[in-house]
Amino acid sequence: MTTDPLDPQSIRKDFPLITGREVNGKPICYLDSAASSQKPQAVLDAMDRYYETTHANVHRGVYTIAEEATALMEEARGKVARFVNAPADRGVIFTKNVTEGLNLVAQTWGRANLGEGDAIVLTQMEHHANIVPWHMLAEQTGVELRWIGVGDDGKLDLSDLDRLLDGAKLLAITAMSNVLGTLTPVRRLADAAHEAGAIVVVDGAQYTPHLPTDVIELGADFYGFTGHKMCGPTGVGVLWGREDLLEAMPAFLGGGEMILDVRLDGWTPNEIPWKFEAGTPPIAEIIGLGAAVDYLERLGMADVREHEVTLTAYALRTLKERFGAGLAIHGPSEPSERGGVLSMALEHVHAHDVAQVLDQDAICVRASHHCAKPLMRVLDVSATVRASFYVYNDTDDVDRLADALDRAAEFFAL
Numbered sequence: 156m157t158t159d160p161l162d163p164q165s166i167r168k169d170f171p172l173i174t175g176r177e178v179n180g181k182p183i184c185y186l187d188s189a190a191s192s193q194k195p196q197a198v199l200d201a202m203d204r205y206y207e208t209t210h211a212n213v214h215r216g217v218y219t220i221a222e223e224a225t226a227l228m229e230e231a232r233g234k235v236a237r238f239v240n241a242p243a244d245r246g247v248i249f250t251k252n253v254t255e256g257l258n259l260v261a262q263t264w265g266r267a268n269l270g271e272g273d274a275i276v277l278t279q280m281e282h283h284a285n286i287v288p289w290h291m292l293a294e295q296t297g298v299e300l301r302w303i304g305v306g307d308d309g310k311l312d313l314s315d316l317d318r319l320l321d322g323a324k325l326l327a328i329t330a331m332s333n334v335l336g337t338l339t340p341v342r343r344l345a346d347a348a349h350e351a352g353a354i355v356v357v358d359g360a361q362y363t364p365h366l367p368t369d370v371i372e373l374g375a376d377f378y379g380f381t382g383h384k385m386c387g388p389t390g391v392g393v394l395w396g397r398e399d400l401l402e403a404m405p406a407f408l409g410g411g412e413m414i415l416d417v418r419l420d421g422w423t424p425n426e427i428p429w430k431f432e433a434g435t436p437p438i439a440e441i442i443g444l445g446a447a448v449d450y451l452e453r454l455g456m457a458d459v460r461e462h463e464v465t466l467t468a469y470a471l472r473t474l475k476e477r478f479g480a481g482l483a484i485h486g487p488s489e490p491s492e493r494g495g496v497l498s499m500a501l502e503h504v505h506a507h508d509v510a511q512v513l514d515q516d517a518i519c520v521r522a523s524h525h526c527a528k529p530l531m532r533v534l535d536v537s538a539t540v541r542a543s544f545y546v547y548n549d550t551d552d553v554d555r556l557a558d559a560l561d562r563a564a565e566f567f568a569l
């Protein structure tokens with residue numbers, strides 16, 4: 156049995172909500188990090204410190220604290236760039252979340268480069284954030300959407316890949332499914348897409364918080380992720396893009412910050428990345444995200460991944476032993492092929508009922524379609540109960556989950 160390289164018991168002490176909060180008189184068992192992770196004190200402190208000592212608007216003032224605020228924000232950009240091995244800071248655009256990043260690509264690169272007769276290839280296991288922007292683009296431009304299927308094993312069915320990519324101009328894929336936990340073979344798909352003449356957009360929302368990320372190694376042309384799932388605050392996300400693509404494509408939102416000049420007869424866009432950052436950015440949140448990156452780097456992303464593989468293996472084994480066929484777990488059965496996301500169906504009990512019973516034991520899980528309705532239709536379910544792990548979870552959390560599932564099964568026994 157592999158040992159856990161992290162020490163979740165001591166990591167928990169960094170997260171005030173995890174150690175401090177009780178629900179129904181019981182300590183919280185937070186198993187919903189795939190929706191949003193909890194925040195370490197270091198991130199809360201970085202944001203408080205900024206507001207208490209350095210707050211001013213960025214990129215405008217010439218006075219000391221305005222320059223300090225700008226420096227802090229741009230320092231965070233550098234941290235984020237290094238965290239995902241981006242070749243230069245200028246390829247890192249701060250957005251509101253990954254949803255905005257994906258919309259940005261669709262509405263700028265997409266509108267400028269795609270039209271009738273072109274095709275976009277997606278997978279059936281995408282989050283709505285990586286589906287709806289392309290549907291909207293298809294409605295605007297007539298571009299065709301094609302879909303890579305998902306097999307019974309929870310993995311992508313790549314048997315038809317060459318045909319799907321034939322004539323495609325863009326491949327948009329998640330690096331890890333938020334429902335099945337499936338890790339996508341991003342590099343293999345990116346190589347095939349490039350061979351076919353398509354660019355590659357990767358939704359890294361579930362990947363970057365949990366695995367070492369290298370946008371170049373993955374073969375991405377655009378790569379988006381979201382701060383609140385990786386110990387950072389809400390309100391900030393990242394879109395990394397290849398600089399030549401970012402330079403060539405039109406701006407997204409218009410306003411202050413994103414211009415070099417504005418005249419009565421027109422305007423000139425700013426340089427990248429600011430060309431894509433209209434208006435006052437979420438300065439405190441960006442600084443908080445920088446602190447989250449520092450925090451995760453201190454833990455070590457390779458260790459974060461190993462911790463989650465170990466914990467997922469324990470969870471799959473424990474739940475199988477205790478429930479057998481009474482609890483279906485979707486997605487790949489091999490822990491190394493998946494992330495720490497377990498979508499479950501307890502026999503004869505609706506997902507929402509399970510989640511409510513679990514809440515009585517202060518266990519936070521998500522019961523929903525997880526913003527992946529096309530995948531729910533493939534799985535032929537309306538909702539699943541999803542437990543997801545992060546750096547502060549350990550085997551005790553899995554045991555509490557299993558005990559509570561037992562109680563739910565008993566409570567709703569036919």
Ligand SMILES: Cc1ncc(COP(=O)(O)O)c(C=O)c1O
Nearest residue numbers: 252253254282284333360361381
């Ligand atoms: C795979 C995936 N993509 C995109 C998103 C959207 O993230 P956000 O709401 O932060 O934009 C999520 C969030 O659940 C996700 O899991």
